[in-house]
Amino acid sequence: MARNPLQHWHFHKSPSQRINKDVLVLGAGIAGCTTAAALKKRGFHVTIIDRHSTAGCEGSGNRQAIVYPKLSPRDDLLPRVNLAAMQFASTYYQPFWQQGFGEQCGVMLLPENARAQKDFNAIGQRFQNQPELVQFLENSQLCESAGLELKAEIGLFFPKLGWLPPAEICQQLLMQQQIPLISADIHQLEYQNQCWHLLNAQRELISSAETLIIANAYGCQQFSQTAFLPVTQLRGQVTDLPASPASRFLKTVICGQGYITPEREGRHSCGATYNKGLFTTEVRDADHQSNIDQIGATDAALGALLGAQTLSQVQGRANYRCTTKDYLPIVGAVPELAEFIRDFEQLRKDARADITSGGSYLPNLYVNCGMGSRGLSYAPLTSELLAAEIAGEEPLINQELRLAMHPARFIVRDLKKKRI
Numbered sequence: 562m563a564r565n566p567l568q569h570w571h572f573h574k575s576p577s578q579r580i581n582k583d584v585l586v587l588g589a590g591i592a593g594c595t596t597a598a599a600l601k602k603r604g605f606h607v608t609i610i611d612r613h614s615t616a617g618c619e620g621s622g623n624r625q626a627i628v629y630p631k632l633s634p635r636d637d638l639l640p641r642v643n644l645a646a647m648q649f650a651s652t653y654y655q656p657f658w659q660q661g662f663g664e665q666c667g668v669m670l671l672p673e674n675a676r677a678q679k680d681f682n683a684i685g686q687r688f689q690n691q692p693e694l695v696q697f698l699e700n701s702q703l704c705e706s707a708g709l710e711l712k713a714e715i716g717l718f719f720p721k722l723g724w725l726p727p728a729e730i731c732q733q734l735l736m737q738q739q740i741p742l743i744s745a746d747i748h749q750l751e752y753q754n755q756c757w758h759l760l761n762a763q764r765e766l767i768s769s770a771e772t773l774i775i776a777n778a779y780g781c782q783q784f785s786q787t788a789f790l791p792v793t794q795l796r797g798q799v800t801d802l803p804a805s806p807a808s809r810f811l812k813t814v815i816c817g818q819g820y821i822t823p824e825r826e827g828r829h830s831c832g833a834t835y836n837k838g839l840f841t842t843e844v845r846d847a848d849h850q851s852n853i854d855q856i857g858a859t860d861a862a863l864g865a866l867l868g869a870q871t872l873s874q875v876q877g878r879a880n881y882r883c884t885t886k887d888y889l890p891i892v893g894a895v896p897e898l899a900e901f902i903r904d905f906e907q908l909r910k911d912a913r914a915d916i917t918s919g920g921s922y923l924p925n926l927y928v929n930c931g932m933g934s935r936g937l938s939y940a941p942l943t944s945e946l947l948a949a950e951i952a953g954e955e956p957l958i959n960q961e962l963r964l965a966m967h968p969a970r971f972i973v974r975d976l977k978k979k980r981i
Contacts, residue, residue: 565795566928569903571598578939579771579772582604582605582606583771584605584606584607584608584770584774584840585599585610585768585770585772586600586610586776587609587775587777588612588777588780588930589611589613589618590619590731591614591730591936592932592939593611593731593777594731594735595941595944596929596944596947596948597740598734598738600650601953602738603952604798605952606741609634609735609741609742610742610743610759612743612747613730618728619880619882620727622700622727623726624799624830625725626727626936627814629662629816629935629938630668630938631643631935632644632688633680634680634683634687638889639887640886641961642965643938645957646939646943647719647722649942650722650940650941650942653667657885658723658725659777662733663723663792666723666724666812667722669717669718670815671713671716671860673817676764678690678714680804681697684697685717694721695717695719696717696720697717698718699714700804700870701714702718703718706718706813706937707812707815708860709811711919713726713817713859724814724823725937740747745767745875747767747777749784750773755771756771757771760832772951773924773926774928775787775895775929777930781930784952785929786895786923786926789971790928790930791885792884792885793837795835795884796842796879796882797834797835797851797880797882797934798955798975799830799878799879799881800848800876801829801830801876802829802831802870803867803874803875804829811829811866815863817858817860819831819855819856819859819860820833831839832852832855834852842879845879848873849872849877853875867937883930884931885931886971888932889934889941890929891928891929891930891968892928892965892968893968894927894950895966896920898921901922904918904981905920906976908973908977909977912977916938920969923925927951929943937979943966
């Protein structure tokens with residue numbers, strides 16, 4: 562593969578050799594479980610470690626989560642990565658939908674403002690020959706697809722997407738691939754004798770392996786090796802509303818100011834809040850009310866169909882997302898920070914310097930995190946990219962998109978802007 566001289570930092574200076582195929586994955590959410598499954602399919606001996614005894618107990622624990630679409634009329638990196646992830650995810654989850662996990666009911670986007678309406682029209686024109694991917698619909702078509710009367714004049718409909726119960730998907734992945742889960746709270750990582758050693762708070766050894774993948778969301782910041790990654794812990798609360806006789810006819814996910822799913826066991830899921838700087842998983846009535854208000858703001862007809870809600874009758878849960886500054890996930894080999902800065906210190910003087918050496922990376926240490934509220938959408942693709950990298954295969958996407966998600970991108974940007 563030819564190198565772009567300005568984007569060659571992905572390549573290792575001296576790739577670490579593997580003696581065996583033993584791999585540890587830290588974190589049993591959707592990122593960790595999809596990564597473990599992708600590696601197991603390639604013949605690796607995988608063990609997953611999580612502080613809970615069951616997979617999918619934290620950010621991946623909501624009843625109904627959406628494979629969320631995000632397109633743009635522009636060719637920016639974010640929508641291009643989102644498009645690749647969305648297309649991959651719709652195929653990846655097909656067997657789960659066929660087995661009755663969630664529903665491939667389609668996802669409908671309604672515009673939040675005049676600018677979004679303009680973008681929707683442009684997206685409709687751009688993808689007009691790909692109705693299997695996205696369809697631009699007007700009101701009567703929206704109502705037919707939703708199964709309800711809506712007020713929106715236009716919208717986008719993604720027929721191959723839907724919702725899933727993420728914790729059940731995590732558990733199924735481990736069960737299907739026969740991947741063991743060790744319950745332990747890891748506080749420290751040490752590298753000795755060509756192995757990564759995982760230690761608890763008492764510095765007791767929990768497990769060791771030659772290759773380690775950190776997939777525990779914002780928990781990556783507690784380790785010295787990955788503390789440089791600029792991730793944020795962002796609280797979100799979802800609300801489960803009792804379905805009304807009218808709302809039971811909803812047959813697709815609807816997203817706008819908020820989102821609402823078709824009913825499951827008599828309840829719709831809606832949400833979700835973005836509570837920056839709030840660190841509690843206690844459910845709050847104010848956030849339930851905010852989610853309910855967002856449904857009415859998404860489309861006035863939805864609020865009317867659900868009717869007045871008594872907060873004492875609603876349910877929900879709160880947990881944390883792991884977000885990044887550029888809204889893209891972080892997936893790939895972990896740079897050795899001090900050496901990597903020395904490798905590319907010339908970028909401080911010249912942001913377009915042609916540096917011929919590759920970057921320095923910690924041996925057989927990888928990360929897969931930073932998916933924000935789109936874990937279901939991103940995880941299948943990022944896990945496949947990571948497993949392919951570890952197995953020495955060619956990536957599924959082009960180099961520019963691959964580098965847009967690479968852990969080293971933050972160091973390169975900070976050097977160019979003289980932040981470090």
